[in-house]
Amino acid sequence: MNRRHLLTTALAGATVTALPAFAQPAAIQVGAVEILTGPAAAYGIAIKAGLELALDAINLKGILGGQKIALTVEDSAGDKNQAINAARKLIGRDKAVVIIGPTLSNEMFAVGPVTNERKIPTVGTSTTAAGITEIGPYIFRTSLPESDVVPVTFKKAQARGMKTVALMYANDDAFSKSGYDVMKASADKLGVKIVATETFGSKDTDFSAQLTKIKALKPDAIAISALVEPVSGVVLQARQLGIGPEVQLIGGNGSNSPKLGDIAGKAADGMIVGSPWFIAKPDEVNQKFVAAFKAKYNKDPDQFAAQAYDCMFIVAAAIERAGAADSEKITAALAKTSFSGVMGPFAFTSGRDPASADGVVVLEMNGGKFGIAK
Amino acid sequence: MPPWLDDFFWTYQNLVYALGVNGLLALSIYVVLAVGQLSLGQAAFMGLGAYSSAIMTLKFKLPFLLVLPASCIVPVAFALLIGGPTLRLSGVYLAIATIGLGEVLRAVYLNIDWFGGALGLSGIPERAGIGSIYGLLAAALAVLWIIGRSHIGRAMEAMRTDETAAEVMGINVPRYRLGALLASAVLAGLAGALSAHVSSFIGPNEYGFEPAVTILSFALLGGIGTPIAPVLGAWILTLLPELLRGLADFRLVFNGVIIVIAVLFLPNGILPFRLRRHGRP
Amino acid sequence: MLGQQLANGLILGATYALFALGFTLMFGVIRVINLVYGFYFTAGAFIALYLTRNLGWPMAVAFPAAAIASGVMAIGIDGLLLTRLRRVGAPELASLMVTLGAVLALYATATALLGPDIKRFPASVIGAEAMEFAAIRITQAQVLILLATIVLVGGLLALMHGTRLGLALRAMAENPDAAGLMGIDTIRLAALVSFISGALAGAGGVLIGLNFNAIQPYMGEAMMLRGFVVIIVGGLGDIRGALIAGLLLGIVEVLTAGYIASGLKEAVAFAILVAVLWSRPAGLFGRAVTRRA
Structure with a gap:
């Protein structure tokens, strides 16, 4: 009983310190x-x-x-x-x-x-x-959810001539893994051949081994599902290893950040990302x-x-x-x-997810900034 | 119970659980430190307990009364497996080898779909509670206290102070070391099972390098003279981030500064006292 | 492809070795597991970033300045944290705990003041274009890392084995009490080791920040685990061992990712660590000495 008393006192102390100053x-x-x-x-x-x-x-x-x-x-x-x-x-x-x-x-x-x-x-x-x-x-x-965004991006890449793709993802967080699952399903559905699946850790900074392997397989595109920090690293190193603009880079939701341009700069040029929103969206x-x-x-x-x-x-x-x-x-x-x-018109489905993916546009990096992909 | 008190307990329920679970983890590191072993496999053992118990509950639908004791099996098996070779190591070499175990297991959880990969295992029913957590903590404390005051405790202390001398005195050092490692695996395995069954979700990143260091810090802050000291250390380190919520952006700063000041002025832990023993000197 | 993969492994290994040099020196000589070490690495990168981006200094000047500033910072922080513990004869693990608390506070302060976002050096600081030799591509920053690793390892070995100071440092690593009795000023020597190891960490931070082009407050934290592996496999305080262990770890990781499965590269690296320790409990090149932690 004594221990619980002590604990309660400690917790009550916390209540006092953190009380909002003048709560109306x-x-x-x-x-x-x-x-x-x-x-x-x-x-x-x-x-x-x-x-x-x-x-x-x-x-x-x-x-x-x-x-x-x-x-x-x-x-x-x-x-x-x-x-x-x-x-x-x-x-x-x-x-x-x-x-x-x-x-x-x-x-x-x-x-x-x-x-x-x-x-x-x-x-x-x-x-x-x-x-x-x-x-x-x-x-x-x-x-x-990624399942609404990624297929749109993949269709765009296919329209540009993607027949083979290498998939890369951070295998240690749920967000990146989910994105990868969707990428894999999209590729299968569109009949795009997956030539390699490579993983990395979300805190990794070196991706050279995976990229060297992918480069040798000469895929039409590389799709990456991860948060923007590792994605930027992947893109930078891909360019350093000589993977040129002929390989279409595709990003998941995590790549949709102005930080991609800040970190990777010109290296990210040509990368496409599906997004429900982008900064230059013209509406008022x-x-x-x-x-x-x-x-x-x-x-x-x-x-x-x-x-x-x-x-x-x-x-x-x-x-x-x-x-x-x-x-x-x-x-x-x-x-x-x-x-x-x-983000555009919004409603929930009966499953409490966003109802419509109509607002999704495909963006393309150019000179370190996202614009609408042509 | 008046509604405000009910709200109060609901609000701090998870914190109260975490205090109990971290108390068990503190005892888990205590038993190895008490024989002078810097063995940092506790987070790995906890993960094994958490994953094995969650799978028993989710995939085999076993009752919790069976799952809880069974959650020690896998950690103990691993402790036996690594026990022989690693016990030859000492100091930081042992520490790094055991941390390595946690990282290898992390890769296993991530790469095998049956363990849920990066998505972890979710939807674990809430089967543990105040009773099971604090009951086990109290039992573990009592057992360790009694052992600490017995001749076994004296042998442990001798090993901690001077291993060579302890060996000369006729103490079977390897046996004590292995015993401590197994006890550590049991306590951490239980803690893992309990935490999995109060928080509904476990993920592969919860049992690696950082948690291993956090568990070690429980004992370093509290001290290892008595079993209660590391538990106190765990409670302080668990409560601090919550007590400092009012400081917003700077709460991690103060969290660190408080640890620094505490260690600088109490380098042997907050409770540096040793167990008193009667009988033969 | 194998040539490129080996080059990748060599460069990754050199970054591990570069990070581990100061860490192993501090660990070996002062026998303190100093978790603040990772923060000096972060500090070096941020100081160089400030000097080049805000003050417009050229990298050739900013680089040594950042390393020296990190070293001075290390003298101050280590002195504040460890001197008192050493004086009262605190257990070795107390120093681990105090550096743990300090590094939590330091990273959090850096994040609060500098922001959590990734920053990069101005593009003009170093060319990003890769050079190609015999179908192997390598960037200027990577060449710099390889050169710096060679120069620093050579310099440290010369210092430790070719000078009186090195002799004193090795005596202190062997037995600080005896070294003190022999008239070596261990407090001043400890400060010097703090400076050298902090400066090495800062230099590593600048170079590795340049190579990966990503500077953020927790960048040192991410390197710590590999740093531990390298200094343990290489043997505590063993400069040559750290170099070999770092290169080995880098090459093993890259080859695992390149030829087996990328998801397994950490597991394989740690499995090798555990195997090395099982067969050679004092590190690859260590003599069998038993020391209590």
């Missing part, structure tokens, strides 16, 4: 679990920026007759246990009625069952692996978003920020339609989402 009683609590520290922090920080930019606009008018949304973003440090702790803290102590995130598919597999059991709607903005929304009826995602909503993002953060938004930006509006609209800050009603309202944002 009328605010509607929304929580987000993102990676803000540690090696993968770049993704969570981009998402947080997108969420907060949208929140500024939403709170200007308020919802439900002038109420504000109070967004608390908790750090998971990319760690499964910390992600669960963060979600439980947001729901149990901050009384969040909706959870946004977490950042990685692996984290969602751990957090989803917890929030789902508590019947709190949970909306992933960046979780693209297979099986995410099958966790339960309260788990949604606004990010298009998007141009306003890009300008506002640049003004607030002094850098270009990436896909993660754009998805998060839309997600915040989708969540706010669902709360508005639910008529109350009630998780059960918000879940029902979310399912009926009909929204048009920077």
